[in-house]
Amino acid sequence: MQPSHRDTIAAIATAPGAGGIGIVRLSGPGSRDIGERICGRPLAARRAHHVRFHDADDEVLDDGIALFFPGPASYTGEDVVELQGHGGVAVLRALLGRCLELGARHARPGEFSERAFLEGRLDLAQAEAVADLIAAGDIRAARAARRTLEGDFSRRIDAIAEGLLAVRVHVEAAIDFADESLETLGGDGLRRRLVHLRIDLDQLMLEAERGRRLRDGLHAVIVGPPNAGKSSLLNALAGVDRAIVTDVAGTTRDLLQEVVRVDGVELTLVDTAGLRDGGDSIEREGMRRARSELDRADLAIIVLDARDVTGGTSVIADSIAGVPARLWLHNKIDLTDGEAAAVADGGTDRHLAVSALTGQGLEEVRKALAALAGGAPSSTEGSFTARTRHVDALRRSAVELAQAARHLELESLDLAAEALRAAHDTLGEITGVVRADDLLGSIFSSFCIGK
Ligand SMILES: Nc1nc2c(c(=O)[nH]1)N(C=O)[C@@H](CNc1ccc(C(=O)N[C@@H](CCC(=O)O)C(=O)O)cc1)CN2
Ligand SMILES: Nc1nc2c(ncn2[C@@H]2O[C@H](COP(=O)(O)OP(=O)(O)OP(=O)(O)O)[C@@H](O)[C@H]2O)c(=O)[nH]1
Numbered sequence: 001m002q003p004s005h006r007d008t009i010a011a012i013a014t015a016p017g018a019g020g021i022g023i024v025r026l027s028g029p030g031s032r033d034i035g036e037r038i039c040g041r042p043l044a045a046r047r048a049h050h051v052r053f054h055d056a057d058d059e060v061l062d063d064g065i066a067l068f069f070p071g072p073a074s075y076t077g078e079d080v081v082e083l084q085g086h087g088g089v090a091v092l093r094a095l096l097g098r099c100l101e102l103g104a105r106h107a108r109p110g111e112f113s114e115r116a117f118l119e120g121r122l123d124l125a126q127a128e129a130v131a132d133l134i135a136a137g138d139i140r141a142a143r144a145a146r147r148t149l150e151g152d153f154s155r156r157i158d159a160i161a162e163g164l165l166a167v168r169v170h171v172e173a174a175i176d177f178a179d180e181s182l183e184t185l186g187g188d189g190l191r192r193r194l195v196h197l198r199i200d201l202d203q204l205m206l207e208a209e210r211g212r213r214l215r216d217g218l219h220a221v222i223v224g225p226p227n228a229g230k231s232s233l234l235n236a237l238a239g240v241d242r243a244i245v246t247d248v249a250g251t252t253r254d255l256l257q258e259v260v261r262v263d264g265v266e267l268t269l270v271d272t273a274g275l276r277d278g279g280d281s282i283e284r285e286g287m288r289r290a291r292s293e294l295d296r297a298d299l300a301i302i303v304l305d306a307r308d309v310t311g312g313t314s315v316i317a318d319s320i321a322g323v324p325a326r327l328w329l330h331n332k333i334d335l336t337d338g339e340a341a342a343v344a345d346g347g348t349d350r351h352l353a354v355s356a357l358t359g360q361g362l363e364e365v366r367k368a369l370a371a372l373a374g375g376a377p378s379s380t381e382g383s384f385t386a387r388t389r390h391v392d393a394l395r396r397s398a399v400e401l402a403q404a405a406r407h408l409e410l411e412s413l414d415l416a417a418e419a420l421r422a423a424h425d426t427l428g429e430i431t432g433v434v435r436a437d438d439l440l441g442s443i444f445s446s447f448c449i450g451k
């Protein structure tokens with residue numbers, strides 16, 4: 001980072017619009033001086049002062065509470081001043097304007113948290129959790145984000161990184177004793193440690209993936225043959241008449257998206273065009289979109305006509321093969337004698353019998369979705385949020401670790417050392433020990449202003 005992060009920044013820290021209280025926050029070496037000039041009195045450290053805020057002509061802008069946190073014991077690690085006034089747009093703009101007149105610069109989005117990161121107050125995963133906590137729409141996601149903010153995720157990363165470092169040191173040392181066989185250099189112990197690291201990494205990856213779903217919600221795509229009742233299901237689960245339903249096969253062509261909440265977990269449901277061979281060019285385009293939507297799905301909800309379960313499934317099989325989880329719904333059971341309801345569950349696939357028309361079986365569907373989206377409330381206990389960026393890095397690190405193990409088997413110590421370094425660096429990207437400035441830019445620019 002450029003030394004320019006040593007200037008003083010200011011921003012309105014509270015949400016735009018009218019509110020009971022509004023806060024202008026300053027961070028940087030000039031904060032105290034600017035704060036004291038606006039308040040017209042000295043500000044003692046970490047004390048609440050009831051003061052009047054003044055403009056350049058000594059007119060009173062507002063009265064409020066002023067706080068001064070000397071660095072490094074502040075949110076950013078720098079000197080921080082908060083001017084807490086009445087939460088009106090005009091008042092806060094005037095207060096901010098006065099800070100800028102006195103030499104502060106308007107903060108970029110996320111710049112306070114970026115400084116907290118640069119000052120070592122938070123690591124990168126923790127700083128990201130600040131934004132995730134603010135964005136959390138339900139208390140489960142909020143709790144999980146708070147755990148990441150408090151370092152639960154980072155500590156797990158750091159523990160694996162430490163283990164990796166020890167293995168790296170061992171391998172580098174072995175390279176220096178090239179004359180001796182790896183066996184005499186403790187090769188067995190090395191292999192065992194690699195296996196344990198791999199197990200820890202796999203476990204963390206599972207938990208991070210669950211954390212990502214808690215943060216992002218579950219992306220579920222409804223697919224199936226034409227006329228099976230996919231749009232009817234979307235409408236029934238969303239509780240609104242969102243999609244057009246007709247008895248004409250090929251009614252839906254575009255993707256239709258609806259966010260629903262089951263048990264507090266957010267779920268994005270996407271209705272798609274029925275999959276079948278042939279169709280006109282519009283319908284074929286609809287099917288292409290359905291298939292590409294499946295590429296980024298966490299869950300495929302396959303809707304079939306319970307009276308003809310095998311009809312059309314062959315066209316679907318290929319498209320859903322890569323989706324992590326599948327829920328099969330045998331729809332229109334109101335038109336059957338009930339026998340279609342007897343379908344077994346198997347593996348990661350679940351089968352349920354429903355009627356989108358009468359609502360029969362939908363409660364079971366909701367339960368299954370809630371379980372897939374984040375598990376029962378008890379199963380999210382202790383879990384933390386993570387982002388796709390983190391899950392990707394864990395995955396890449398695991399690949400490098402597997403490479404390292406193979407190289408070690410072949411006694412290619414140099415290649416093993418190289419793969420271990422890559423595995424280690426990749427973990428460092430998560431917490432920001434290893435970082436690229438454009439990565440920081442893209443992370444913090446998605447924060448709100450004043451955070
Ligand atoms: N008024 C106000 N409320 C706020 C914030 C804020 O900046 N101002 N926060 C902003 O996000 C959050 C709280 N986060 C904070 C984190 C650290 C410190 C801080 O001063 N830390 C020092 C002192 C520690 C202590 O005494 O407990 C430190 O870590 O050394 C302050 C707020 C939410 N509420
Ligand atoms: N009896 C009965 N009819 C249903 C049920 N679900 C849907 N239908 C009817 O089946 C027909 C097709 O429903 P849609 O929801 O449009 O089916 P779709 O799968 O979206 O069809 P496409 O968009 O054309 O692929 C409509 O006439 C619905 O009213 C059900 O559970 N029972």
Ligand SMILES: [Mg+2]
Nearest residue numbers: 230231251252
């Ligand atoms: Mg439809």
